[in-house]
Amino acid sequence: MKHQNRNIGIAPYGGSAGGWGALKAVADAIRGQMSVKQDVIALFKVNQPEGFDCPGCAWPDPQHRSSFEFCENGAKAVSWEATSKRTTPEFFAAHTVSELWHRNAFELEGEGRLTHPMKYDAASDTYQPIEWETAFNEIGALLRSYDDPDSVEFYTSGRASNEAAFLWQLFAREYGTNNFPDCSNMCHEPTSVGLPQSIGVGKGTVELEDFDHCDLVLCIGHNPGTNHPRMLATLRDVSKRGKTIVAINPLRERGLERFTSPQSPIEMLSMGSTQLASTYYKVRVGGDAAMLKGVMKCLLAMHEKALAAGEPGVLDESFISEHTEGFEALKADLEATDWSHILKVSGMELEEIQNIAHLYADAENTIICYGMGITQHQYGTQNVQQIANLLLMRGNIGKRGAGICPLRGHSNVQGDRTVGITEIPPQWMLDNIEKVFGFKPPQKHGHGAVAAIQAMRDGKAKALLCLGGNLAEAISDPQVTFEAMRKLDLVVHMATKLNRSHLLLGKHNYLFPVLGRTEIDRQASGEQSVTVEDSMSMVHASRGTLKPASPYLKSEPALVASLAKATLRNSRVDWDKMIGDYSFIRDAIEAVIPGFDDFNNRIMTPGGFRLPVAASQRKWLTPSGKAQFKVMQGINEDPRSLKCHDLVLTTLRSHDQYNTTLYGLNDRYRGVTGRRDVLFMAADEAEKRQFRVGDKVNMVALDPEGNRTGRRLDNLTVVVYDMAPGSVAAYYPEANVMVPLDSHDTESGIPAYKSIPVELELCEAPVETSGALR
Numbered sequence: 140m141k142h143q144n145r146n147i148g149i150a151p152y153g154g155s156a157g158g159w160g161a162l163k164a165v166a167d168a169i170r171g172q173m174s175v176k177q178d179v180i181a182l183f184k185v186n187q188p189e190g191f192d193c194p195g196c197a198w199p200d201p202q203h204r205s206s207f208e209f210c211e212n213g214a215k216a217v218s219w220e221a222t223s224k225r226t227t228p229e230f231f232a233a234h235t236v237s238e239l240w241h242r243n244a245f246e247l248e249g250e251g252r253l254t255h256p257m258k259y260d261a262a263s264d265t266y267q268p269i270e271w272e273t274a275f276n277e278i279g280a281l282l283r284s285y286d287d288p289d290s291v292e293f294y295t296s297g298r299a300s301n302e303a304a305f306l307w308q309l310f311a312r313e314y315g316t317n318n319f320p321d322c323s324n325m326c327h328e329p330t331s332v333g334l335p336q337s338i339g340v341g342k343g344t345v346e347l348e349d350f351d352h353c354d355l356v357l358c359i360g361h362n363p364g365t366n367h368p369r370m371l372a373t374l375r376d377v378s379k380r381g382k383t384i385v386a387i388n389p390l391r392e393r394g395l396e397r398f399t400s401p402q403s404p405i406e407m408l409s410m411g412s413t414q415l416a417s418t419y420y421k422v423r424v425g426g427d428a429a430m431l432k433g434v435m436k437c438l439l440a441m442h443e444k445a446l447a448a449g450e451p452g453v454l455d456e457s458f459i460s461e462h463t464e465g466f467e468a469l470k471a472d473l474e475a476t477d478w479s480h481i482l483k484v485s486g487m488e489l490e491e492i493q494n495i496a497h498l499y500a501d502a503e504n505t506i507i508c509y510g511m512g513i514t515q516h517q518y519g520t521q522n523v524q525q526i527a528n529l530l531l532m533r534g535n536i537g538k539r540g541a542g543i544c545p546l547r548g549h550s551n552v553q554g555d556r557t558v559g560i561t562e563i564p565p566q567w568m569l570d571n572i573e574k575v576f577g578f579k580p581p582q583k584h585g586h587g588a589v590a591a592i593q594a595m596r597d598g599k600a601k602a603l604l605c606l607g608g609n610l611a612e613a614i615s616d617p618q619v620t621f622e623a624m625r626k627l628d629l630v631v632h633m634a635t636k637l638n639r640s641h642l643l644l645g646k647h648n649y650l651f652p653v654l655g656r657t658e659i660d661r662q663a664s665g666e667q668s669v670t671v672e673d674s675m676s677m678v679h680a681s682r683g684t685l686k687p688a689s690p691y692l693k694s695e696p697a698l699v700a701s702l703a704k705a706t707l708r709n710s711r712v713d714w715d716k717m718i719g720d721y722s723f724i725r726d727a728i729e730a731v732i733p734g735f736d737d738f739n740n741r742i743m744t745p746g747g748f749r750l751p752v753a754a755s756q757r758k759w760l761t762p763s764g765k766a767q768f769k770v771m772q773g774i775n776e777d778p779r780s781l782k783c784h785d786l787v788l789t790t791l792r793s794h795d796q797y798n799t800t801l802y803g804l805n806d807r808y809r810g811v812t813g814r815r816d817v818l819f820m821a822a823d824e825a826e827k828r829q830f831r832v833g834d835k836v837n838m839v840a841l842d843p844e845g846n847r848t849g850r851r852l853d854n855l856t857v858v859v860y861d862m863a864p865g866s867v868a869a870y871y872p873e874a875n876v877m878v879p880l881d882s883h884d885t886e887s888g889i890p891a892y893k894s895i896p897v898e899l900e901l902c903e904a905p906v907e908t909s910g911a912l913r
């Protein structure tokens with residue numbers, strides 16, 4: 140095969156997603172990380188009514204579960220947490236922080252679970268153990284010494300449970316700030332900001348059962364084979380019902396094409412598979428808004444043509460007039476957008492866009508799923524709103540089998556938002572906190588993730604407290620971010636495993652080990668459960684079953700409460716009561732956040748309960764009470780790439796990673812083995828530049844004028860891949876050096892990780908792997 144070269148770890152993948160390959164990958168992961176006894180107990184309890192919620196993704200669980208829902212990447216996430224390896228005080232004593240800084244994510248997390256509370260000692264350049272109480276008192280004293288509560292940043296990663304997140308926001312707000320940078324700011328913020336304007340709620344409107352009744356699923360800009368593997372079982376059922384799945388993605392992703400269900404003995408034994416997407420359209424990176432406007436423009440034309448012929452139109456006019464506003468403005472915008480522009484920016488053929496419009500017009504019920512391919516752009520919010528527009532045109536929101544389905548990332552990122560982790564809190568939330576707890580929370584809006592880094596860069600932030608995550612590597616622009624973090628006075632991390640954020644030192648640094656989702660959490664009243672909310676607003680309980688990795692671990696809620704108690708003098712919150720029995724935290728959530736009525740009882744039901752999503756009932760919580768068609772100016776979701784249209788870079792996840800956590804160096808479905816320093820490009824693009832597979836190239840970022848910037852990633856290995864021309868792709872987080880901090884969505888602030896104008900040059904002689912590509 141022309142583009143094949145096994146010696147460099149690049150060879151096309153011929154199999155389906157799932158199947159025996161997935162079973163083998165799990166077996167390898169478990170052998171590497173877990174003891175056998177634990178793995179059996181752990182895996183069989185994932186996403187079971189009495190077990191723990193899988194930390195892998197936020198896809199919901201089917202109500203009628205098979206004995207366990209097998210998922211390769213869920214199993215990897217669990218075995219990674221339940222590892223028998225430990226990062227002990229002896230390990231820290233033997234390695235200076237400067238030395239550890241040169242290790243990559245794979246090596247750092249590969250050391251295993253953190254076991255003791257640690258504090259950085261500058262004299263020896265090592266982390267050293269510290270007593271919990273001493274650490275709390277020191278941190279409390281520092282936090283009290285700052286004049287301005289807004290100089291402290293409270294970061295949250297989306298793994299935190301509702302209980303931990305609720306206490307976290309309570310602590311920060313009683314302390315006096317709404318600074319809540321969180322991973323949602325880098326993920327589905329355009330959904331949280333864009334959908335309330337469109338349909339009155341910042342969440343998806345579908346339930347899992349809707350997939351049993353849909354006729355068409357459009358999958359735009361997400362990669363379920365890797366990132367939401369349990370979704371493949373749902374798509375397989377849609378396909379088996381004879382319904383249509385259309386994938387719209389710059390890269391051909393195996394997980395969207397063919398799937399072998401490990402739950403199906405017939406498929407497994409016959410080496411068979413189910414075809415998923417019936418049609419696959421390769422949109423250019425950053426071309427979604429153009430494609431969506433094109434589809435809507437086709438619908439308008441089809442509608443008018445049908446009416447002229449005396450046939451029923453394709454738009455749902457009665458829905459539009461009864462439930463929406465702004466249609467005329469949208470229509471005028473679509474009419475003013477010319478086809479040549481749409482085709483150029485989307486990189487698609489007119490017939491392809493027409494085909495999508497016809498499939499959509501023919502379907503009674505349509506669901507549109509989308510992920511980071513839509514949100515992580517400079518106009519990510521407007522992108523999301525174009526999807527809502529398309530659905531509203533045919534009344535596809537608030538009816539069975541139809542709706543909008545943002546695929547959330549972290550397993551509780553949606554729940555954290557629901558219970559108050561937001562830098563732009565609604566007034567009712569602040570009022571309820573005041574009513575329930577008797578202190579007045581700050582009214583001023585706080586910092587999201589980018590604003591928090593800007594505050595550090597500008598010397599305005601004094602402290603960063605992180606409830607999980609790896610902010611330094613997850614956010615854009617490491618050049619600016621790393622230096623910004625080094626200016627801090629106080630840095631506190633609560634984590635399960637060591638990562639590079641922990642090695643970015645301010646003046647006072649603490650690293651605290653926490654219990655993971657898989658572990659037993661015992662407090663004064665006995666073993667505790669926590670709760671999480673999935674992508675479809677289902678809230679359910681999660682209870683760990685494994686022995687904690689170390690006797691010194693604290694649960695996240697307990698740790699947050701200890702910090703709050705040590706910091707806040709005369710706190711109005713009874714922290715000990717809530718920590719003794721988490722059901723009191725849930726009572727407090729119920730009192731503050733609408734929709735959690737009878738919370739403690741309702742989580743006793745297997746599968747939990749669904750939070751109300753008004754738009755699902757066609758109740759539009761917008762100022763006018765109607766759903767809104769939102770006009771996007773122009774069609775370019777990344778205006779910075781307007782003038783230099785040659786090549787745009789997108790950054791994505793491999794099959795062997797969980798965000799900044801690397802389980803390994805393979806990307807099985809894309810045919811890459813043992814390396815991450817690759818650049819995916821279409822055959823045409825490679826040929827145009829006379830690059831061959833395996834060639835080494837340097838990539839340079841361009842500014843909006845098309846001039847070269849100082850941002851570059853050197854020595855990337857060319858991988859020819861079936862993907863849209865005009866686009867290249869590299870892995871996150873390595874490629875974050877290409878994304879400037881101030882390159883973000885103007886409305887939601889999400890970093891524009893997914894279309895960066897670039898230029899390539901052939902390396903004459905391969906240079907040493909660049910510093911950024913570790």
Ligand SMILES: Nc1nc2c(c(=O)[nH]1)N[C@H]1C(S)=C(S)[C@@H](COP(=O)(O)OP(=O)(O)OC[C@H]3O[C@@H](n4cnc5c(=O)[nH]c(N)nc54)[C@H](O)[C@@H]3O)O[C@H]1N2
Pocket residue numbers: 195196212326359360361362363365366367387388389390392422423424425426427509510511512513546547548549789790791792794796797798799893894
């Ligand atoms: N195993 C595993 N599971 C995960 C994660 C993980 O890292 N590993 N991360 C979790 C988290 S936090 C999240 S947010 C989700 C992320 O899940 P996804 O949304 O699937 O995330 P990505 O891998 O960033 O990219 C998604 C897809 O977008 C496509 N794409 C890139 N640019 C564009 C574009 O401009 N337009 C369109 N239409 N498509 C584009 C890429 O080709 C890729 O297939 O997964 C969650 N689940």
Ligand SMILES: Nc1nc2c(c(=O)[nH]1)N[C@H]1C(S)=C(S)[C@@H](COP(=O)(O)OP(=O)(O)OC[C@H]3O[C@@H](n4cnc5c(=O)[nH]c(N)nc54)[C@H](O)[C@@H]3O)O[C@H]1N2
Pocket residue numbers: 248296297298299322323325326327511515548549606607608609610612613614615633634635636637638653654655656695790791792797798799800871872874875892
């Ligand atoms: N270029 C580019 N950048 C991106 C993205 C992209 O697509 N492209 N995606 C963005 C997205 S969608 C997201 S969500 C962010 C991810 O941002 P983060 O959530 O900040 O990052 P993670 O890599 O998930 O964090 C991993 C760390 O979390 C800790 N951890 C794991 N489990 C637990 C736990 O149970 N409790 C606690 N306290 N800690 C735990 C471990 O120490 C681990 O090292 O990255 C964003 N960055």
Ligand SMILES: [Mo]
Pocket residue numbers: 322325326327547548549
């Ligand atoms: Mo995410």
